[in-house]
Amino acid sequence: MMADNQAMGLSPCATPGTVCVLGIDLGTTSVKAALVVETAQGQIVTQSCSRETQAQADSPAAGAQGMEQDVQKIIKALNECLAAFPQEHLQRVSRIGISGQMHGVVFWKTNQGCKWAESGTGHTFQPGEVSHLITWQDGRCSSSFLSSLPQPQSHLSVATGFGCATIYWYLKNSPGFLKPFDAAGTIHDYVVAMLCDLERPLMSVQNAASWGYFNSRSKSWNTEILRESGFPLDLLPEVGDPGGIAGRMPHDWHGIPKGAEVGIALGDFQCSVYSCMTERTDAVLNISTSAQLTVPMPLGFQPPETPDSLSAVAYFPYFDGNYLAVAASLNGGNVLATFVDMLACWMAELGYDVLESRVYTQMINAALAQNATRLSICPTVFGERHMPEQLASVTSIAASELSLGHVTRALCHGIIQNLHSMLPFQHLKEAGVKRILGSGSALSRNDVLKQEVEKTFPLPVIYGKDVDAAVGAAMVMLHRR
Numbered sequence: 001m002m003a004d005n006q007a008m009g010l011s012p013c014a015t016p017g018t019v020c021v022l023g024i025d026l027g028t029t030s031v032k033a034a035l036v037v038e039t040a041q042g043q044i045v046t047q048s049c050s051r052e053t054q055a056q057a058d059s060p061a062a063g064a065q066g067m068e069q070d071v072q073k074i075i076k077a078l079n080e081c082l083a084a085f086p087q088e089h090l091q092r093v094s095r096i097g098i099s100g101q102m103h104g105v106v107f108w109k110t111n112q113g114c115k116w117a118e119s120g121t122g123h124t125f126q127p128g129e130v131s132h133l134i135t136w137q138d139g140r141c142s143s144s145f146l147s148s149l150p151q152p153q154s155h156l157s158v159a160t161g162f163g164c165a166t167i168y169w170y171l172k173n174s175p176g177f178l179k180p181f182d183a184a185g186t187i188h189d190y191v192v193a194m195l196c197d198l199e200r201p202l203m204s205v206q207n208a209a210s211w212g213y214f215n216s217r218s219k220s221w222n223t224e225i226l227r228e229s230g231f232p233l234d235l236l237p238e239v240g241d242p243g244g245i246a247g248r249m250p251h252d253w254h255g256i257p258k259g260a261e262v263g264i265a266l267g268d269f270q271c272s273v274y275s276c277m278t279e280r281t282d283a284v285l286n287i288s289t290s291a292q293l294t295v296p297m298p299l300g301f302q303p304p305e306t307p308d309s310l311s312a313v314a315y316f317p318y319f320d321g322n323y324l325a326v327a328a329s330l331n332g333g334n335v336l337a338t339f340v341d342m343l344a345c346w347m348a349e350l351g352y353d354v355l356e357s358r359v360y361t362q363m364i365n366a367a368l369a370q371n372a373t374r375l376s377i378c379p380t381v382f383g384e385r386h387m388p389e390q391l392a393s394v395t396s397i398a399a400s401e402l403s404l405g406h407v408t409r410a411l412c413h414g415i416i417q418n419l420h421s422m423l424p425f426q427h428l429k430e431a432g433v434k435r436i437l438g439s440g441s442a443l444s445r446n447d448v449l450k451q452e453v454e455k456t457f458p459l460p461v462i463y464g465k466d467v468d469a470a471v472g473a474a475m476v477m478l479h480r481r
């Protein structure tokens with residue numbers, strides 16, 4: 001559990017008259033929270049906090065291919081982040097912006113999704129009749145299963161881990177699982193629904209597009225296509241515009257006053273971009289659990305009606321009907337986390353316990369002392385959506401180049417080269433990109449990755465902090481008057 005409570009101690013949030021907004025990011029590895037205030041000097045982050053969720057859970061139905069998270073542990077990490085903020089700051093919060101890991105799906109029973117209780121820091125809620133979160137990393141939907149599904153009327157292909165694909169999987173393989181539930185959404189839609197006591201979940205276009213079978217032009221589900229194949233349409237949330245308000249809290253939450261407005265939940269990636277992209281000539285490179293490299297599409301751009309599953313670049317709905325061209329890799333910080341976990345398991349087998357945080361520190365320092373290597377690693381241990389069969393490989397292995405520094409350097413180089421193969425530097429230049437903005441804590445905490453970014457993309461690179469999506473979610477709420 002990593003406590004990263006960063007209290008800048010600035011008083012603006014407690015100053016009467018300032019607008020104070022709470023931003024939350026329910027990421028795949030950690031929950032981030034940030035208090036952001038609007039001042040004459042612009043927006044200031046006065047408090048931030050992150051907590052690893054350690055939420056990995058067994059996947060009873062899908063076995064080894066499943067990738068599920070325990071919602072209790074995600075909400076526990078969220079509560080710990082908020083409990084770490086000064087009460088007098090939380091009492092000044094007037095709006096809450098919430099982002100999170102897209103594509104995934106959690107099911108719950110209306111009016112029984114959570115239980116509220118008075119705690120030392122005001123009312124808090126604990127999950128009630130709620131399923132695990134089946135995440136975007138879930139691999140239960142095989143290529144053959146996906147090809148058995150109807151063709152979507154959407155510009156985005158349907159991939160394993162997408163909400164609609166997971167629901168189809170349960171319909172076919174374990175229909176009884178769905179019976180107790182009458183509501184579904186992403187994890188951040190669930191939190192918004194609980195905070196606002198919504199009868200029906202409300203989902204933003206950003207998250208609806210990430211589920212599949214959603215037409216972002218007409219802002220509607222492919223209901224006819226879904227109905228004809230027996231899909232449980234009642235599970236689909238209502239859809240609203242990103243930046244809209246989902247409702248007001250009917251009670252206080254961690255001291256945040258009753259009546260505070262809660263925004264419709266947003267994509268973590270779009271919020272990371274929103275936190276830093278200020279020019280249309282900006283590119284954003286986000287490396288958190290996964291990794292994305294993106295440039296904004298021209299205003300008024302509309303994506304094609306049908307998907308191109310072989311393309312490495314997809315068009316993600318952003319704000320105000322605009323789109324981002326995104327090289328969305330399934331291989332980002334999770335590749336390094338897998339390597340660290342592998343090393344820790346080997347050490348344990350050899351009888352040594354090692355702290356993962358120490359492994360990260362040692363491997364990064366070792367690679368900083370090894371600025372080049374012939375060792376070559378294609379890091380795609382998780383495949384890619386456009387090439388699911390391409391798994392990881394290692395070549396040019398010389399006996400003299402097997403140190404921790406060589407391997408870590410080659411891993412970081414491989415992660416960035418993989419992104420470059422999806423959206424090459426030349427394409428950024430042709431699109432008029434003038435600088436790259438880095439976001440995501442896997443990047444902000446790893447100078448080797450930063451070096452590899454700067455070598456591969458010879459443009460000015462500016463790095464954010466490690467709570468970018470949470471700050472972005474708060475900024476959306478500050479800007480949406």
Ligand SMILES: Nc1ncnc2c1ncn2[C@@H]1O[C@H](COP(=O)(O)OP(=O)(O)O)[C@@H](O)[C@H]1O
Binds near residue numbers: 026027289333357360
């Ligand atoms: N101590 C550490 N030092 C450097 N990188 C780390 C450390 N701990 C975790 N990471 C990296 O951070 C990534 C998770 O980043 P995070 O922003 O928490 O993800 P998400 O937003 O997807 O929840 C991990 O996949 C891992 O690569």
Ligand SMILES: O=C(CO)[C@@H](O)[C@H](O)[C@H](O)[C@H](O)COP(=O)(O)O
Binds near residue numbers: 027028029102268290
């Ligand atoms: O897979 C895609 C897009 O297709 C990614 O944007 C993915 O949705 C996001 O990385 C997830 O939301 C997870 O985000 P994070 O946990 O890596 O921050």
